[in-house]
Amino acid sequence: MAISDISHRKRYLAEGNVYLPHIAVIEKIIEETPGVLTFHFNFKDDKLKDEFTFESGQFGEYSIFGVGEAPFCISSSPTRRDHLEFAVQRAGRVTNALHRLGVGAEIGFRGPFGNSFPLDFLQGKNLVFVAGGIGLAPLRSLIWNVIDNRDKYENIDIIYGARSPLDLCFKYDLDAWEQDKTVKMTTTVDRGDDSWKGNVGFVPSITEQVAPSAKNAVAIVCGPPVMIRFTFPVLEKLGFTPEQMITTLEKRMKCGIGKCGRCNIGDIYVCRDGPVFSYAQIQGFLSSEY
Ligand code: FES
Structure with missing residues (x-):
C-alpha cells in the first residue's frame, strides 16, 4: 500500500x-x-x-472566546487517553492569548480534522523520525503510538534538533527515549552552550552522519520549512525514495475544513488533502512554496 492511498481519512468529531x-x-x-x-x-x-477518538497526525481548531481560533496538531498519542495535548509557539494574537491562560481555563475545540500517519503502511518497517524544534509535536504522537505497539514495528531511529539547548521541546520525552533500549535517539543543537555535551550541527547534517539505512524503512520528517527542504535531499542520498518519506505540513490554516482557501500549496489544500503527505506527493512545489 502506498501512502497516497491513505489520504482523505477524515473523522469529524460529531455528525x-x-x-x-x-x-x-x-x-x-x-x-x-x-x-x-x-x-x-x-x-x-x-x-x-469517553467517545472522542482521533489518529496520530490529525489536528484540531482551538479557540479562545472573543479572540479567535487557530489550528494545532494533537500532540499526544491516541494510545494514551487520560487527556489530550497540544503545543503552542507564541507567535500572534491567538497564540499570545493561549499563553496567558491558566489551569482551569476553558477553550473551544473543533476536530479532529485532516488525515493521519499511515500506521498500516508503517507496520513491519524500520522507522526514522527526523524533527526540528516544535516540529516534534505531531511526531511525538506517532512515536508514542509506535512505542505503545512496539512489536508491530522494526527499528526506531529518532533524530531531533533545535536551535539551542534551551529550545529543545519535550525534554521529558527525549529523556524517556534515551532510556528506551529499543530506540536509537540522537539529539543535536545548532549552537551549544557551556552545559551542552551533545551533538552540535543542523538536523540535515546530523541525519547524514547518523546515516539511517533506507532498507525496509520509512522516514517521517517534521520541522521548520528550511529543515524539511534540506533533510529530504539527504534522505534521498541515503537511498530513501519519495514514497519512503513522509511529512506533515502546517501552513496558514484557518477554517481546517477546506472552505477558506488559505492553506493551499500548489494545487493542494493542506487541511483538506493533508496535513500528512509523502514527499512523492509534494516534491514538485516544496522548494518554491514551503
Ligand atoms: S484552512 Fe481553510 S481551506 Fe484549508
Whole structure:
C-alpha cells in the first residue's frame, strides 16, 4: 500500500455542525521553552471525553472566546487517553492569548480534522523520525503510538534538533527515549552552550552522519520549512525514495475544513488533502512554496 492511498481519512468529531466548538478545560500547562507551552486538556462533557477518538497526525481548531481560533496538531498519542495535548509557539494574537491562560481555563475545540500517519503502511518497517524544534509535536504522537505497539514495528531511529539547548521541546520525552533500549535517539543543537555535551550541527547534517539505512524503512520528517527542504535531499542520498518519506505540513490554516482557501500549496489544500503527505506527493512545489 502506498501512502497516497491513505489520504482523505477524515473523522469529524460529531455528525453535526463542524463549526461548533466543544468546550474543553485546560488541566495542565508545561513550559517547553521560553516561547512554547504544552497544554493538557479534557472535554467538559463526560460523554464526549469517553467517545472522542482521533489518529496520530490529525489536528484540531482551538479557540479562545472573543479572540479567535487557530489550528494545532494533537500532540499526544491516541494510545494514551487520560487527556489530550497540544503545543503552542507564541507567535500572534491567538497564540499570545493561549499563553496567558491558566489551569482551569476553558477553550473551544473543533476536530479532529485532516488525515493521519499511515500506521498500516508503517507496520513491519524500520522507522526514522527526523524533527526540528516544535516540529516534534505531531511526531511525538506517532512515536508514542509506535512505542505503545512496539512489536508491530522494526527499528526506531529518532533524530531531533533545535536551535539551542534551551529550545529543545519535550525534554521529558527525549529523556524517556534515551532510556528506551529499543530506540536509537540522537539529539543535536545548532549552537551549544557551556552545559551542552551533545551533538552540535543542523538536523540535515546530523541525519547524514547518523546515516539511517533506507532498507525496509520509512522516514517521517517534521520541522521548520528550511529543515524539511534540506533533510529530504539527504534522505534521498541515503537511498530513501519519495514514497519512503513522509511529512506533515502546517501552513496558514484557518477554517481546517477546506472552505477558506488559505492553506493551499500548489494545487493542494493542506487541511483538506493533508496535513500528512509523502514527499512523492509534494516534491514538485516544496522548494518554491514551503
Ligand atoms: S484552512 Fe481553510 S481551506 Fe484549508
